[in-house]
Amino acid sequence: MAESATPDPIADPAPDPRPRLPQLDVSRRSRKKSKTRNDLLEAGARLFETDGFDETTTADIAEAADVSQRTLFRHFETKEALLYGDMEELQLELRETLAARPADEPILDLLQEVMRSLADNFERNRARRLLQARLAATYHSVSAYSRAVVQANWEREIIVAVADRLGVDPLDDPRPEIIAGATMSAIRFATRRWTAGRGQGDYVDLIVEALGAVGDLAGLERPAA
Amino acid sequence: MAESATPDPIADPAPDPRPRLPQLDVSRRSRKKSKTRNDLLEAGARLFETDGFDETTTADIAEAADVSQRTLFRHFETKEALLYGDMEELQLELRETLAARPADEPILDLLQEVMRSLADNFERNRARRLLQARLAATYHSVSAYSRAVVQANWEREIIVAVADRLGVDPLDDPRPEIIAGATMSAIRFATRRWTAGRGQGDYVDLIVEALGAVGDLAGLERPAA
DNA sequence: CATGATAATGTCAGCGTCTGACAAACGTCA
DNA sequence: TGACGTTTGTCAGACGCTGACATTATCATG
Numbered sequence: 441m442a443e444s445a446t447p448d449p450i451a452d453p454a455p456d457p458r459p460r461l462p463q464l465d466v467s468r469r470s471r472k473k474s475k476t477r478n479d480l481l482e483a484g485a486r487l488f489e490t491d492g493f494d495e496t497t498t499a500d501i502a503e504a505a506d507v508s509q510r511t512l513f514r515h516f517e518t519k520e521a522l523l524y525g526d527m528e529e530l531q532l533e534l535r536e537t538l539a540a541r542p543a544d545e546p547i548l549d550l551l552q553e554v555m556r557s558l559a560d561n562f563e564r565n566r567a568r569r570l571l572q573a574r575l576a577a578t579y580h581s582v583s584a585y586s587r588a589v590v591q592a593n594w595e596r597e598i599i600v601a602v603a604d605r606l607g608v609d610p611l612d613d614p615r616p617e618i619i620a621g622a623t624m625s626a627i628r629f630a631t632r633r634w635t636a637g638r639g640q641g642d643y644v645d646l647i648v649e650a651l652g653a654v655g656d657l658a659g660l661e662r663p664a665a
Numbered sequence: 666m667a668e669s670a671t672p673d674p675i676a677d678p679a680p681d682p683r684p685r686l687p688q689l690d691v692s693r694r695s696r697k698k699s700k701t702r703n704d705l706l707e708a709g710a711r712l713f714e715t716d717g718f719d720e721t722t723t724a725d726i727a728e729a730a731d732v733s734q735r736t737l738f739r740h741f742e743t744k745e746a747l748l749y750g751d752m753e754e755l756q757l758e759l760r761e762t763l764a765a766r767p768a769d770e771p772i773l774d775l776l777q778e779v780m781r782s783l784a785d786n787f788e789r790n791r792a793r794r795l796l797q798a799r800l801a802a803t804y805h806s807v808s809a810y811s812r813a814v815v816q817a818n819w820e821r822e823i824i825v826a827v828a829d830r831l832g833v834d835p836l837d838d839p840r841p842e843i844i845a846g847a848t849m850s851a852i853r854f855a856t857r858r859w860t861a862g863r864g865q866g867d868y869v870d871l872i873v874e875a876l877g878a879v880g881d882l883a884g885l886e887r888p889a890a
Numbered sequence: 891c892a893t894g895a896t897a898a899t900g901t902c903a904g905c906g907t908c909t910g911a912c913a914a915a916c917g918t919c920a
Numbered sequence: 921t922g923a924c925g926t927t928t929g930t931c932a933g934a935c936g937c938t939g940a941c942a943t944t945a946t947c948a949t950g
Contacts, residue, residue, distance in 0.1 A: 469917050469926070476927085497906065508929050513908060587817065588809035614854040621850025622843045629839040694897065694946050701898085722935065733900050738937060 477515045477525070479505040484522045489571055493523070493579045520585035523572060530561045531593055538601035547605060551623050554598060558627065562634065573635045594627075595620045702740045702750070704730040709747045714796055718748070718804045745810035748800065751793060755786045756818055763826035772830060776848050779823060783852060787859065798860040819852070820845045 483504035487496040498519055502509040516522040537557040541550050562569045576583040598620035603610040610616045708729035712721040723744055727734040741747040762782040766775050787794045801808040823845040828835040835841040 467918075472917085473927070498908085499906080509907095510909090510930075511928055514928080517908090519907070584809050584813035587813040592812065614851060617854050618847050618850045621853075622847040625843045625846025626839060628846075629842050692947080697945085698898070723937085724935085734936095735901075735938085736899055739898080742937090744936070 476505070476507055476511065480507065480512055480515055480522060481525045484525075485568060485571060488523060488575060493519075493575045493582055498522075518585070520582060520589075523575065523582065524585065524590055526565065526568060527590055527593075530558070531597065533557055533561060534594060534597050538597060543605060545605075547602060547619065550601065550605065551598070551619070551626075554623065555627065555630070558594075559630075562631075570635065570638065573631065577635070591624055591628075595624050598623055701730070701732055701736065705732065705737055705740055705747060706750045709750075710793060710796060713748060713800060718744075718800045718807055723747075743810070745807060745814075748797060748807065749810065749815055751790065752815055752818075755783070756822065758782055758786060759819060759822050763822060768830060770830075772827060772844065775826065775830065776823070776844070779848065780852065780855070783819075784855075787856070795860060795863065798856065802860070816849055816853075820849050823848055 480501060484496070484501045487500055487504060491500075498512055499509050501522070502512040505512070512522070516525055534554065534557055537553055538550070541553055572582075572586070576586045599610050599616045602619050603613070603616040606613065606616060608616065705726060709721070709726045712725055712729060716725075723737055724734050726747070727737040730737070737747070741750060759779065759782055762778055763775070766778055797807075797811070801811045824835050824841045827844050828838070828841040831838070831841060833841065
């Protein structure tokens with residue numbers, strides 16, 4: 441393979457003719473690539489919606505997107521990853537939200553912000569989120585992926601952010617992980633309700649209300665004073 | 666498209682239906698059956714230990730247990746279920762522990778009891794628990810199963826028990842689920858440490874210490890009084 | 891003890907996910 | 921244009937897992 445060899449030492453510096461404009465990932469190649477990826481995402485969503493998750497084969501999806509099955513698996517590691525293929529954006533938002541909050545903000549407020557960020561994304565991608573939730577409620581492999589991959593990723597973001605706020609190492613101090621665990625449960629609870637209401641109702645309020653219960657934890661454990 | 670959908674990417678079956686645990690029988694038929702099952706369990710553990718999880722095929726395990734591959738899948742739904750095939754006992758212990766505690770016991774004490782029960786089981790099955798933990802740390806499919814199936818089952822038990830104590834419906838009141846989520850995180854934290862120490866050291870103390878941090882939650886969220 | 895019912899296992903064929911290897915098509919850049 | 925790197929297609933195959941059916945083993949009864 442190309443041994444990243446330095447250019448011929450003799451050759452002229454070759455003053456770049458054009459002043460290297462933005463040239464973001466807008467090359468035709470990458471555009472085509474993300475189009476393929478998008479076609480797969482849409483084809484998958486459409487087929488999952490009409491036929492169900494297990495009932496749709498990866499060959500079907502590839503066919504509907506007019507690419508080979510092999511190409512599908514070059515874009516997505518698993519069939520489940522294809523269903524959740526639009527989640528990187530969410531995780532980015534989450535990370536940015538967490539990073540943007542003031543360091544001295546109370547943890548509870550931070551967690552509320554996390555919830556708002558999630559809720560916001562859910563509202564903006566209602567159809568897809570509802571599809572994902574419905575499939576997760578129906579198909580075991582989907583709920584497993586949701587829990588073990590998607591949610592575990594969110595949880596990691598929260599752990600890191602909380603550990604930061606507390607100024608501790610999450611490997612030494614269990615509190616960030618515990619707080620994140622409680623938060624994830626609040627998220628699951630609220631999301632389940634949102635789902636049951638088919639995406640109607642104020643997701644944010646529901647989720648914040650549920651989170652508020654986290655603050656009651658200590659009180660619960662030491663009842664009747 | 667699909668407005669008619671349901672839920673979001675999170676969706677778990679929701680905390681309610683707890684699976685029924687098996688029971689004993691003494692006929693020759695069932696003795697043979699459980700012997701076969703046990704042979705598979707042991708063969709699997711041995712091969713996983715020496716060769717790794719992905720590196721061991723279900724055909725290998727069936728061969729080592731001297732049964733057909735088809736029989737393996739009659740005893741275990743998946744390869745992962747085979748690795749965790751000794752978990753029903755643990756779940757039974759957990760449920761009994763929870764049921765045995767006085768109803769007016771403080772929640773924190775109840776959770777400590779859960780942890781002790783788990784820790785006890787881990788000590789008594791050290792080799793197998795360590796194997797499971799090690800494989801979960803290495804193989805994605807194993808950690809996914811652990812999270813989405815094994816731990817989700819424990820969590821459900823806790824949710825039901827806590828909801829009972831609080832006299833609430835876990836579908837209406839988010840607190841049981843949140844408390845259970847925090848507890849599960851404490852368990853993961855403690856277990857990770859136990860695993861890192863190769864099963865040495867006082868698992869119980871570690872785990873209880875971690876759980877104690879749950880009680881600090883409220884304090885953390887409302888800092889500077 | 892013979893016999894029929896029932897449960898566990900074996901055998902076989904096949905589907906579906908996912909992967910490696912290699913070749914062809916395409917975009918990029920000099 | 922031509923060399924190069926990237927994306928895709930094609931092919932073959934491993935592996936998990938399942939349905940269908942045959943076979944064997946156990947159990948309950950007369």
